Amino acid sequence: MNRFTRLITPFALTFALATGSALAAGSDSTPDKPLDPNYTRAKQMIDDGQYAGAIPLLEQVVASDKENADAFNLLGYSNRQLKNNDVALSHYEAALKLKPKHRGANEYLGELYLTLGDLAKAEERLDVLDGACFFGCEEYTELKNAIAAYKAKAGS
Structure with a gap:
């Protein structure tokens, strides 16, 4: 291994790890545990524009996992799409309090x-x-x- 390679390899590895994890994270946190099926179903409903249907599922998720910033975020998003701005604001604030x-x-x-x-x-x-x-x-x-x-x- 030449001198240049020895110098640049640690930087390149650090860069790859930093950008890879940053780009892969997206809007959701990387979960340490399997996703709640209600969360997965709600995300699909949101993708399909079914915001009102996603809200009860996400409410079930946060009722059982009060630390789920992603679910609070999607509750905010769904409510904002339905013009429930005050409710959306409270859910975004809850997500940001957690993360x-x-x-x-x-x-x-x-x-x-x-x-x-x-x-x-x-x-x-x-x-x-x-x-x-x-x-x-x-x-x-x-x-x-x-x-x-x-x-x-x-x-x-």
Whole structure:
């Protein structure tokens, strides 16, 4: 192994591990235990646009696992899609209390703040995502684009 290879290999390995785990995490946390079947079913319903049907399933998940930030995040998302903004806000806050750097909850809460006309709070969520996303992430990009669109609309 030449000198350059010995110097660069630890850096490359660290980079690969950091970016791989960051990119693989997405909006959900990596679970240490199997996913609740109600959570899995609710995620599918959300993907299919069936937000009202997903809510009772997610409520069952958080009733049995009060530490499930992902389920609180999806409860917030489902309620926001149904225009239940106050309920959505409380669920996003619950998710972030459990996991302050939860990428999905920070993105979606920022989008909710834009809906509510609070640009400053949306930008705070973007700042949190900037720190949480080591080499950038989809959630940061999505919220950044939403803020840019909000500003463009407000300027016109």
